Amino acid sequence: MMEMYETHTHDVIVIGAGGAGLRVAIEVSAQGASVGLVCKSLLGKAHTVMAEGGIAAALANVDAGDDWETHFCDTMRGGKMLNNWRMAQLHAQEAPDRVKELERWGALFDRTKEGRIMQRAFGGHTWKRLCHVGDRTGLEMLRTLQDKGVHSGIDVYMECTITDILKDGDRVAGAMGYWRESGKFVVFPTKAIVLATGGIGKIYKVTSNSWEYTGDGQCLAYSAGAELIDMEAVQFHPTGMIWPPSVKGILVTEAVRGEGGILRNSEGQRFMEKYDPENMELSTRDVVARAIYTEVQEGRGSTHGGAYLDISHKDSEIVKRKLPSMYHQFMDFADIDITKAPMEVFPTTHYIMGGVRVEAETGRSTVPGLFAAGEVAGGMHGSNRLGGNSLSDLLVFGRRAGMGAAEYAKGVDAGSLKIDESQIELNEKELLAPFENTGGQNPYTIHQELQDIMQAYFGVFRTEERLQQGIEELAKLRVKASVLTIEGSRIYNPGWHLCRDLKSMLIVSEAIGRTALLRKESRGAHSRVDYPDSDNENWGKVNTVICKHGDEMKVDTSPLPEMPDELKRLFTEVK
Amino acid sequence: MAEATIMVFRGEAHQGGEEKEYTVPVQEGMVVLDALLYIQANYAGDLAVRWNCKAAKCGSCSAEINGKLGLTCKMRMDSLPLEEPVRVYPMKTFPLIKDLVTDVSWNYEIEKRIPPFAPPEGELTMYQEDIDRIQEFRKCIECFLCQNICHVLRTHDRKDSFFGPRYMIKIAELQMHPLDTVDRTELLNGDGGMGFCNITKCCTEVCPENIQITDNAIIPLKERVADRFFDPLLWILRKLAGK
């Protein structure tokens, strides 16, 4: 017997209310289509709120030499040329307008003396390019979009988790999920869906990401038949907190280094001299993360097994003004005054460059009616993302996916879409199984085991042997996780919620493992000890691709889109 | 390893509830949220807790700990007397959903009623000196602890007539914006219900972002409203002077 469920019909459903999802919804609404915005947490709490350092846009307010071409080249070089060139181009060209638009919607960036938006230096960016508000840029951005969104006639469905995409033949026809509060099911019949669900960090033990980062969007896309690309490209941010244990993994923003912070090992040596003497601390994240990891491995780690990051040589008032959250974070959680003493840091899982394969202009995936924007989408950042390029990505491609989805929805006759009741019934049964199962596993335990596996086998440095072992461990865990048991009612039950999250996490973990094994080279964030060099001939021209074939996960490669000559020339010209 | 006793309020809407006792190991630097997540993973998988960032940045995890209001992800266990049980309760001002989770949707309804920023045409030029004071208000992480403590809402339940301190600073931020073109004083005095605030400063005391809600927002707003309603001439002069 199927239980009753409520329905809400819209032209477009946006899943996720971070920077990307809100920007999508604002655009869909501006295009005159009806839009529903669904998010797992309360509005205004999405991950974007945690972003610290800034948003990259070639405004040239501080360094007059900046332009979109330079931003484009920096982004491509940072991504080790694995980026979708068209996305990188649109991003560099449109980011300045998106930032100015944000300002018109109420964002208050720090200012230059001339009264324009202030910009700071960040790793891999040639010029001072990151617009910021101290070190709480994400909060400023998310709150601005939230304010704009609530006054744009968007229907917001908060604390509602989407569990499945419903299709009519090839096309998207709706989404279903549950209310966290009541545990009741809800169905959203719709013409188009935009995924804006963010990343996957919670599959790792040490991460800067929140509990929401369980790879739901990647899993929804995969299950609906869409392709995922470059899933091996997981960014380990070089500087996460390591002590005390309670805060292990919490981010220490790159802005610390942008403002002049220095990295040292236990011997007091400024070790970046060895790894990247030209860029030093402001080298790209993949390089700095490997450097810290190597220093610790070779016995030159700090007291708690990391590196020292020191900003205490700077004026203490400036540190407090430019890095207020970092000042409080270390004071409150680690009893360290960063204006007087160094911080201890170690790499932490931060971001996934890979994700749903999308068309650059519209955010369209390979499934009709399914779009993606933000961290859940792949391609823009290649094999390594530059700091600040995510927040700008959210705005540029959020707007584009909004236009793309609204346009697509206009061409679909709602009456032609049918929702398959039997599919809903099947999904409901699967979701409710943990209440009925007896003697199954505790989802929290499975989650911890997953995190241990990912941390041990799929971390900063990878080898064929370890990857193989990890994949076997994951297979065993999947069997174990097939029967889960939980306690309590359906009302606001996190244990039950975790059961569905685990399904996403297991799929995403497998995708990362399989593609990491496939790519037999090192490129950007993907470092293979057994293949330490980049192999441009064989691997520099392909994306790895994951898609679903029956019940099997298929792994393959596909050629990178070819960059036009006028853009190629930018890399050879001396500027 | 040291241990602590945590008494957590457990219950669902309309059914009331009771304290349940749990024992958790205490680690260096541990926060109350760590203890709650430990309870979830080991004793009560269905314990309802709201949290996201675990870094005092998102304002999701507000609760009442030993009768004091705070973010559970910021409250260090070693700041509490662990000889006694630590008591963790949900926010009292908002309707209970389950355990530590309350229904805060009323706040989002208020947000909708405040006219948004309306800039003039053209490039926006602003100087740091002009925005310093409103940037303070923009630090708000919407933890709703100030709303929870304010006696107008908590004791007198006047959600129908007072927007609460969080939205007083929201309005202050817009009113003091150097480029905004809308006047919200009518709203403040009318539906916003600023007259209900009698400057007890309890809101400022609980704000995890240290926003000087009363001194920097509410008092200056009250002065402006007073000018507007009792001294229209001064109000016009200010308007002409651009502030």
Ligand SMILES: Cc1cc2nc3c(=O)[nH]c(=O)nc-3n(C[C@H](O)[C@H](O)[C@H](O)COP(=O)(O)OP(=O)(O)OC[C@H]3O[C@@H](n4cnc5c(N)ncnc54)[C@H](O)[C@@H]3O)c2cc1C
């Ligand atoms: C600590 C930290 C600091 C950072 N600093 C910077 C920085 O300075 N500059 C920069 O450019 N980038 C930074 N980043 C990266 C950047 O913040 C993120 O990549 C970006 O915010 C992701 O935005 P998003 O809109 O894609 O997703 P999010 O903001 O994470 O939003 C995801 C949304 O999807 C919802 N959701 C997920 N699954 C479901 C589901 N099943 N059903 C319904 N809703 C769902 C969530 O509730 C949420 O609303 C930082 C990241 C971290 C962790």
Ligand code: SF4
């Ligand atoms: S100062 Fe005003 S708003 Fe703040 S708690 Fe007291 S009465 Fe409420």
Ligand code: SF4
């Ligand atoms: S003003 Fe302070 S206490 Fe009130 S909601 Fe904002 S951050 Fe929380």
Ligand code: FES
């Ligand atoms: S969990 Fe984000 S403030 Fe506590």
